[in-house]
Amino acid sequence: MNKxxxxxTFEKIALxxxxxxxxxxKVGAFRKAAxxxxxxxxxxxxxxxxxxxxxxxxxxxxxxxxxxxxxESDLLKELEIEVPSGLIPLLRIPGLGGKKIAKxxxxxxIDSLDSLRAACExxxxxxxxxxxxxxxxxxxxxxxxxxxxxxxLPVWQIETIVKSIEAEMRGISEIIRFSVAGSFRRxxxxxxxxxxxxxxxxxxxxxxxxxxxxxxEETVAGGDAKLSVVxxxxxxxxxxxxxxxxxQFATALHHFTGSKDHNVRMRQIAKSKGMKISxxxxxxxxxxxxxxxxxxxxxxxxxxxxxxxxxxxxxxEIDRADEIxxxxxxxxxxxxxxxxxxxxDGGYSIREMVEACRKKGYSHMVITxxxxxLKVANGLTPERIRNQISEIRKLNEEYDDIExxxxxxxxILPDGRLDFEDDLLQELDFVIASIHSNFNQSQEQIMERxxxxxxxxxxxxxxxxxxRIIGQRxxxxxxxxxxxxxxxxxxxxxxxxxxxxxxxxxIEYLEIAQKADVKIAINTDAHAIDQLExxxxxxxxxxxxxxxxxxxxxxWPLEKFIREIIRK
DNA sequence: TGTGGGCGCACATTTGCCGTTTGCGGCAA
Numbered sequence: 001m002n003k004x005x006x007x008x009t010f011e012k013i014a015l016x017x018x019x020x021x022x023x024x025x026k027v028g029a030f031r032k033a034a035x036x037x038x039x040x041x042x043x044x045x046x047x048x049x050x051x052x053x054x055x056x057x058x059x060x061x062x063x064x065x066x067x068x069x070x071x072e073s074d075l076l077k078e079l080e081i082e083v084p085s086g087l088i089p090l091l092r093i094p095g096l097g098g099k100k101i102a103k104x105x106x107x108x109x110i111d112s113l114d115s116l117r118a119a120c121e122x123x124x125x126x127x128x129x130x131x132x133x134x135x136x137x138x139x140x141x142x143x144x145x146x147x148x149x150x151x152x153l154p155v156w157q158i159e160t161i162v163k164s165i166e167a168e169m170r171g172i173s174e175i176i177r178f179s180v181a182g183s184f185r186r187x188x189x190x191x192x193x194x195x196x197x198x199x200x201x202x203x204x205x206x207x208x209x210x211x212x213x214x215x216x217e218e219t220v221a222g223g224d225a226k227l228s229v230v231x232x233x234x235x236x237x238x239x240x241x242x243x244x245x246x247x248q249f250a251t252a253l254h255h256f257t258g259s260k261d262h263n264v265r266m267r268q269i270a271k272s273k274g275m276k277i278s279x280x281x282x283x284x285x286x287x288x289x290x291x292x293x294x295x296x297x298x299x300x301x302x303x304x305x306x307x308x309x310x311x312x313x314x315x316x317e318i319d320r321a322d323e324i325x326x327x328x329x330x331x332x333x334x335x336x337x338x339x340x341x342x343x344x345d346g347g348y349s350i351r352e353m354v355e356a357c358r359k360k361g362y363s364h365m366v367i368t369x370x371x372x373x374l375k376v377a378n379g380l381t382p383e384r385i386r387n388q389i390s391e392i393r394k395l396n397e398e399y400d401d402i403e404x405x406x407x408x409x410x411x412i413l414p415d416g417r418l419d420f421e422d423d424l425l426q427e428l429d430f431v432i433a434s435i436h437s438n439f440n441q442s443q444e445q446i447m448e449r450x451x452x453x454x455x456x457x458x459x460x461x462x463x464x465x466x467x468r469i470i471g472q473r474x475x476x477x478x479x480x481x482x483x484x485x486x487x488x489x490x491x492x493x494x495x496x497x498x499x500x501x502x503x504x505x506x507i508e509y510l511e512i513a514q515k516a517d518v519k520i521a522i523n524t525d526a527h528a529i530d531q532l533e534x535x536x537x538x539x540x541x542x543x544x545x546x547x548x549x550x551x552x553x554x555x556w557p558l559e560k561f562i563r564e565i566i567r568k
Numbered sequence: 569t570g571t572g573g574g575c576g577c578a579c580a581t582t583t584g585c586c587g588t589t590t591g592c593g594g595c596a597a
Contacts, residue, residue: 022569024580025570025580026570028569029569029570032581054570055570057570057571058569059569059570060570094594095595096593097594097595099592099593100593131588131589181597182596183597193596195596195597221585223585225585225586226596228585240596240597255584256597257597260582261597263581263583265582267581267582268581268582271582276582277582278582315581
């Protein structure tokens with residue numbers, strides 16, 4: 001018997017009880033028991049007090065004893081007999097929950113998708129109290145659609161969708177202001193929908209205009225408080241628009257940014273003080289509703305610092321609020337150290353990239369075009385990069401407000417050699433090494449390549465260390481903890497590639513790296529000027545790993561950057 | 569069903585919108 005089995009047993013019991021239309025708190029008690037075990041870091045053999053855990057009581061404890069003594073649970077066995085297995089897929093039908101399924105089963109003996117479909121077609125469902133004609137029609141539709149439902153979309157796809165919706169909203173004059181909310185605002189790697197808060201005095205006008213200008217596949221719901229639609233934008237995507245007044249904006253933005261767990265924690269705090277948080281404000285004990293000019297003021301009202309959206313996760317961020325002041329922010333960023341120009345596969349000249357970085361207020365930057373192995377990217381030969389170096393040096397003399405360093409993003413070749421010889425690397429200020437080929441090699445071969453790069457004295461940083469593309473490919477599967485150890489050993493930087501396609505390293509590895517005192521560079525890897533903006537979302541992603549300012553080398557002043565990295 | 573506070577009974581992770589039906593389930597952050 002292991003912990004996983006116990007956890008899965010609890011979850012199954014909860015699921016079956018839900019299908020029986022059991023008391024939701026009873027169902028919840030089994031889910032909670034599963035959760036308690038999951039959150040406990042100890043293995044089963046280390047838990048001598050398992051029956052004494054908070055959340056495990058008489059009923060749930062009996063299940064554990066059953067499992068430990070007999071390897072199976074009597075309760076689950078009974079439920080499995082009582083609940084037809086065909087019922088389980090019914091929970092996936094939007095609009096059907098445990099209670100409605102139980103009702104249908106009791107009234108019509110529904111025990112599978114097929115019997116439900118038949119009951120809808122013979123119009124028996126609409127005769128059941130609580131169900132009507134519309135529900136019956138909708139159920140039939142949903143049954144046909146089952147399985148074709150859209151999954152989660154990667155953040156880079158969501159970003160495109162958000163931008164295009166925002167462009168449409170700017171054209172609606174009745175919209176006073178708006179903001180994206182939801183999981184995209186929290187910089188999640190994947191989202192299942194997009195959420196917007198809209199300030200307007202004329203919600204119904206805005207609603208109708210949105211329905212006109214957006215590529216609507218389906219209108220799910222639409223009132224004066226919200227509009228829910230399915231949009232047809234390359235992929236199908238759910239979109240929610242919430243209409244609020246200016247005064248409600250801050251609390252609405254907070255509420256619809258989530259996460260749900262974060263909101264629940266905040267509301268618990270309010271409740272313990274006799275107050276009530278909703279998206280419309282904070283209701284105090286005397287019944288008056290207080291609103292706020294900003295999320296910052298809202299948090300301050302509960303004696304909390306501003307918690308950045310990206311940190312609003314499982315609620316535990318509230319317990320760590322005093323650490324927030326030390327985390328990296330976009331304002332701390334002084335430079336971007338990975339970008340491409342027309343010399344390789346970038347879209348803009350060196351000068352144009354420099355001007356763009358100046359506009360961002362950076363004090364320094366590094367030009368890092370590809371090297372000649374990467375033919376598709378027009379990688380630079382030794383001769384061309386020497387020309388580029390002299391061009392950059394000349395250009396650098398024109399500016400006294402930004403320092404332009406000569407760098408490269410050098411390929412680590414499939415056989416473990418590096419694309420440039422040491423004597424050439426020596427002439428550069430900053431060397432990024434990265435893998436762009438032969439992803440299917442064994443982990444051993446990949447690690448040999450990475451070791452060759454990270455142990456080279458002229459290499460400063462390993463870029464996008466796993467090669468993953470979110471929602472598309474897993475990368476080349478390096479042993480990242482080992483790579484982090486090497487980074488520590490050779491005093492090298494690892495990259496957090498801020499391009500939303502990558503977010504590489506991922507959160508869990510960033511946390512390990514920071515613990516090991518390995519420095520991180522957040523880079524945009526920009527191939528065009530507008531991609532320099534990805535520093536913002538890159539920093540948000542870094543915050544999710546609780547990266548401190550001093551961990552991130554982009555926050556270092558120019559002098560420190562030169563002293564510790566360029567001329568170390 | 570579990571916990572807490574008191575041995576029987578609340579309250580449980582919060583709050584509000586919409587659709588469909590006319591009280592409430594499902595859903596969302």
